[in-house]
Amino acid sequence: MLTEPWTVRTGTGSYYKVFTPYWKAVRALYAPPPPQPRLESLQASQKLNTDNLDAWQLHPHKPDWSDGLSSAWRPGEAGAKDRLGAFLQKGIGFYDRHRNRPDLDHGTSRLSPHLAWGEIAPSTIWRAVQHHISAHEADVDGAMVFLSELVWRDFAYVLLFHKPNLAIENYNQDFDLMPWRASETDLLAWQQGQTGYPIVDAGMRELWTTGWMHNRVRMIVASFLTKHLLLPWQHGETWFWDTLVDADAASNSASWQWTAGSGADAAPYFRVFNPISQGEKFDETGDYVRKWCPELSRLPGKYLYAPWKADPVTLAKAGIRLGHTYPAPIIEHTAGRQRALDAYATLKRRRDAA
Ligand SMILES: Cc1cc2nc3c(=O)[nH]c(=O)nc-3n(C[C@H](O)[C@H](O)[C@H](O)COP(=O)(O)OP(=O)(O)OC[C@H]3O[C@@H](n4cnc5c(N)ncnc54)[C@H](O)[C@@H]3O)c2cc1C
DSSP states (O other), X not given: OOSOTTTOOOTTSOOOOSHHHHHHHHXXXXXXXXXXXXXXXXXXXXXXXXXXXXXXXXSOOSSOOOHHHHHHOOOSHHHHHHHHHHHHHHTGGGHHHHTTOTTOTTSSOOOHHHHHTTSSOHHHHHHHHHHHHHHOGGGHHHHHHHHHHHHHHHHHHHHHHHOTTTTTSOSSGGGGGOOXXXXXXXXXXHHTTOSSOHHHHHHHHHHHHHSOOOHHHHHHHHHIIIIISOOOHHHHHHHHHHHOTTOOHHHHHHHHHHHHTOSTTOOOTTOOOOHHHHHHHHSTTSHHHHHHOGGGTTSOGGGTTOGGGSXXXXXXXXXXXXXXXXXXXXXXXXXXXXXHHHHHHHHHHHXXXX
């Protein structure tokens, strides 16, 4: 953490439940401490026969599902420092403009797994960013937005500290009255990236292959699960927990609750992301969907986020047979949106009657 979750308090002495004033408070008072001296030795918590990692036989086999993970990441402090260096050089100056672009390699830092596993400290990142902007003043706007995102991580811990059941229980208990659906089939289609919505499927496949997903796409897939499919956010939280290389008890729960509308300072439930226009807007080049849904790669950009809108000739030319080579949408967008809004209206009726 940058600051311990019990230290930053509002004027009335309570904890912050809204992000923007929390960020302002942290920005005003936080200064990164000097780096700790290098450790000369490290005591293992249990007796180990060998420090040769291969001998521990942790590597999955039958099947080995870890290929995509090993090519995407270099675990450890050196990998973290390289990632930070590359981001300072190529990404931070554009972060305020590019951070929502999943089609760009350096739009965001991809430091989250390194942070989650303690391979780099947030204070180290903060210091490096300060140092960077002292020499590159033009990058200051991007840098401040980036630091505010780092503070979201602390904010999630503030919430978890005060609500230890954040991964299970609705922060806003009104959501206990939500008439969620149950559907194993829909959940499986979502987990496997087979919903028929290319931006959702691309994200879920990126997650399965690399253990990571771009933040904008996380918001889109989470909205799709909790709104279009009307499935409880806890299902998504659990799947992310199992599959993310940056799975983090605080950020994961807080972000799922944020998207589902049940969290502190959450996006309102009635804000339903449109998975078609979100794709068009943020995957500007189409490279993201084309990479993760290669069966759609020959489709013209106009139809890339809604293949069912393409005429039969266009589909045939692109080699697509909907329902065979790529699924038809598992729920129609307007109907899914309306079902979600109706469910929310039911929640409100139940709450008012209680
Ligand atoms: C449904 C959902 C689940 C998520 N689950 C996790 C999770 O398990 N672990 C996790 O680290 N992040 C989670 N996030 C937050 C965010 O998506 C990732 O931190 C971010 O995508 C990591 O990529 P990056 O390192 O390139 O981020 P950058 O944009 O480069 O941000 C720098 C760092 O700031 C922190 N950060 C950025 N955005 C957030 C955020 N919204 N909330 C908390 N911290 C943030 C991360 O530590 C990140 O590494 C989740 C978001 C959503 C919508």
